[in-house]
Amino acid sequence: MAHDKLAVLIDADNARPAIVEGLMAEVAKYGTAHVKRIYGDWTKPDLNGWKDVLLRHSIQPIQQFRYTVGKNATDSAMIIDAMDLLYSARFDGFCIVSSDSDFTRLASRIRESGQTVYGFGEKKTPEPFRTACDKFIYTEVLMQATEAEPSAGVKRRSAKELRGDTQLMNLLRNAMEAASDDSGWAGLGAVGSIISKQSPDFDSRNYGYAKLSGLINGIGLFEADERQMGGGKHLYVRPRSTRK
Structure with a gap:
């Protein structure tokens, strides 16, 4: 499994830069990331925190303008790219990083093609998307406690x-x-x-x-x-x- 060719697609609107270090280490357990892309409207200041992380991990930012308020063009662009990659038949699996239920059908469609889907998202991620994946990893477990976020990570239960x-x-x-x-x-x-x-x-x-x-x-x-x-x-x- 470690030699599987994987496509990593990240929804910048529903992910945080702090998870990337742990995310890429987790992805390496399942295979090799041959494609690493992140989608968002990079003209918006709320995505500024991603720059250094993307450069460090060679993740390609894909620009997607928000054409209309209330409509998520980022999701659409990510889904279209995922289908293009699926039809290329070059990959063994996909890593979809988002807490958005809009990717439920995409995960199901990829699995119907016999490929493995690894989902990554916060604990708030709706159940339909979680169960549509072969494996779903909560991003909270990928974060380490830091001075800026001392409560990050997961506390051990008794x-x-x-x-x-x-x-x-x-x-x-x-x-x-x-x-x-x-x-x-x-x-x-x-x-x-x-x-x-x-x-x-x-x-x-x-x-x-x-x-x-x-x-x-x-x-x-x-x-x-x-x-x-x-x-x-x-x-x-x-x-x-x-x-x-």
């Missing part, structure tokens, strides 16, 4: 908070059950794969944990077993027995 999150607990338990063998153990990789298919916006970093294994361990209701298999170590998990 075991009590995690256990009280019914949706999270059901997601984990159901995935473990689906991936488990006769003894109740489930490979962590299989668990993560099932969760991603059921909930594209799931990310252990949303709860303050770098990896799924850390999140499961932090809850304190599951046990883990590291096994040596095929020259490598694999982690297996299962709900902790309540029997005494």
Whole structure:
């Protein structure tokens, strides 16, 4: 997957310069960004903060004037370019960076063509766009706390908070059950794969944990077993027995 050719398209009206460092590092996990474009009306002063970031990461700004108040010409230009890139058949996947639901149909159309869609947006991003992507990453987890924004990033949740999150607990338990063998153990990789298919916006970093294994361990209701298999170590998990 790391060799996939990706097109990264950013909606400047619905993204912040502070995410770009983390965004490009995240994109590199899934493939190589062969196209990096950002769309907006660069004559407007509210986009001035992007200049240094774009130069540093070689992201091409695409100028799109706002023809009419209340109409988003930026979205239209980005969608047209995405379709042109899709028809070129040069890419394995697309990274769409926006918190706008207008890109829901675009994400669905790209997936219909058999290509992978990675969505990036804030937690306010409407559910239809999030679920239209193969994987959706909240941009809050890509930001690091700085002097200017000390509250940036995601605070780690306590075991009590995690256990009280019914949706999270059901997601984990159901995935473990689906991936488990006769003894109740489930490979962590299989668990993560099932969760991603059921909930594209799931990310252990949303709860303050770098990896799924850390999140499961932090809850304190599951046990883990590291096994040596095929020259490598694999982690297996299962709900902790309540029997005494």
